[in-house]
Amino acid sequence: MIYFDQAASSFPKPEGVAKAMAEAVSNYGANPGRGGHALSRQAAAVIEKTRKQLADMFHADRHERVLFSQNATTALNQAIQGLEFSEGDEVITTSYEHNSVRRPLERLAEEKGVKIIYLNGDGDGRISTEQLASALTSQTKLVAVTHGSNLTGTILPIENWGEVLKDHPAYFLVDASQTAGVLSINMKECHIDMLAFPGHKGLMGPQGTGVLIVQSSVTSLRPLITGGTGSHSEDVKQPEEWPAGWESGTLNTPGIAGLLKGIEEVLSKGTTLIYEHERKLAAYCIEKLEGINETELFGPGKEEERLGVVAFRIPGIDVHEMAMILDEHYGIAVRAGLHCSPLAHDSCGTGETGLVRVSFGTYNTEEEIDTFINAVREIKEGLLG
Structure with missing residues (x-):
């Protein structure tokens, strides 16, 4: 088989990915952060190592704000629906977005009266920085854009967009589904507030892994899912502690272990x-x-x-x-x-x-x-x- 569907999911994976996943299942398949015993600590250590590796790779200001999810879609939904919107707020996005961005935004429009502004690109997917600057208003709450089109292969100049947005109160959310692991992304230099991406594409990890990185500039982000966090069990309300408050339930330890090996392969190349x-x-x-x-x-x-x-x-x-x-x-x-x-x-x-x-x-x-x-x-x- 000749595999030319890498934009959907990378294949084949580096050899170490499957080995790391098998080792997690066979040797330390315990619940991370849910116990003080050795196997639980070992699972938690692998997750923490991957979290720190991602923070370094994408220049996050706090590694505990690297959140693991099931995929980029889940991460994008957390980023978009976790913000507080009011009727009349505006969101700027583009006509080249994946449905994982478009559909959560359209839900905001329907349920909260948020205005969605789509910047239209040319037939090759180019959207100028001037278009963004012209669309910004005092009502703009969020700018959500793809870094690279999954259709045309066009790369959006997020560095330039970040410069436009650095002095504007709107949050800058970048969907790096097609670029994480392929292009260098510096969240600090690009003034990115939230970065979402899957583990199974350019980072060469397994399916069932996704990441949302949230910079300290985001002061309020409502968790989409609440439940067990492994700590503060006596509290009725969800703990406001990163990352546990945004990672309810058991994490995909084998998947994250495989993702770590994929990241290491990317960094080595x-x-x-x-x-x-x-x-x-x-x-x-x-x-x-x-x-x-x-x-x-x-x-x-x-x-x-x-x-x-x-x-x-x-x-x-x-x-x-x-x-x-x-x-x-x-x-x-x-x-x-x-x-x-x-x-x-x-x-x-x-x-x-x-x-x-x-x-x-x-x-x-x-x-x-x-x-x-x-x-x-x-x-x-x-x-x-």
């Missing part, structure tokens, strides 16, 4: 090397697809800074049929459809058809792309002549 490899593969793929007549490509060109995500269609060929044939006849895994980003497709003019998306990771090669290109050519000739 370096995000610069990882990004350049994936960008090079994207550029190579774009160049080869451009050689197939009538192929329509979306996103930045092959010479531009972009993620390892390439979206395309061939008029006359249903994108789902293309993906199915690639899978069943060629053993190539891609993603077709709207990619949980319908507004992004509307901006690209592809809402009716969807697109085929190929996305690359650190273990993919140009030789795999050559095989993919030959398959696309054969499919086009077989279906269209």
Whole structure:
């Protein structure tokens, strides 16, 4: 199998990930923070080590504000729905957001009368800093944006957006689902208040892991889930202690142990090397697809800074049929459809058809792309002549 669906979940994982998870299950599968015995302490130590590693990696000001969750969707919901909103508050976001941002925001609009402002990008996903500056008002409570589009591969200049927002009271929430582990992200330098990302994509950890990092600038964040925290059991109310107050229930110790090994693999390679490899593969793929007549490509060109995500269609060929044939006849895994980003497709003019998306990771090669290109050519000739 040639796996070109890295934007959904990275695969394969580094060898150490599965070993660390098996070791957690077999050797110290106790409940972290729920007992004073040796196995509980060992599980808690692995979680604490991962928490500190993430704080260092993304320049969080307090490691105890690194919160573990099930995935990026859960982390984003905690960030968005945990803030206190009133009718008339405004949230600025973009038309290139994943539904994990859009749907929680639309719930705010429906239930609390919050105004959602979508900044529209061009067909390649670019949204200027000037658009943000023009949209800001005294009512803006939150700016929630994706760092990198899961459709076009466009990278948002969060450094510039952070400069615009650093003197504004609005919180800055960044969805780093496509960039954590691929691009260097400095929360302090970019003035990011909250950063959400999954463990199973660029950080090369297992599914079932996600993270929300909350800077000290966020003074009030209501936990979405309340319950057992392993301490303050005599209190009726949820403890306001980081991170326990925001991590009710048993954490996914095997998943977090695997995530730690994925992070260590990323750090050993370096995000610069990882990004350049994936960008090079994207550029190579774009160049080869451009050689197939009538192929329509979306996103930045092959010479531009972009993620390892390439979206395309061939008029006359249903994108789902293309993906199915690639899978069943060629053993190539891609993603077709709207990619949980319908507004992004509307901006690209592809809402009716969807697109085929190929996305690359650190273990993919140009030789795999050559095989993919030959398959696309054969499919086009077989279906269209």
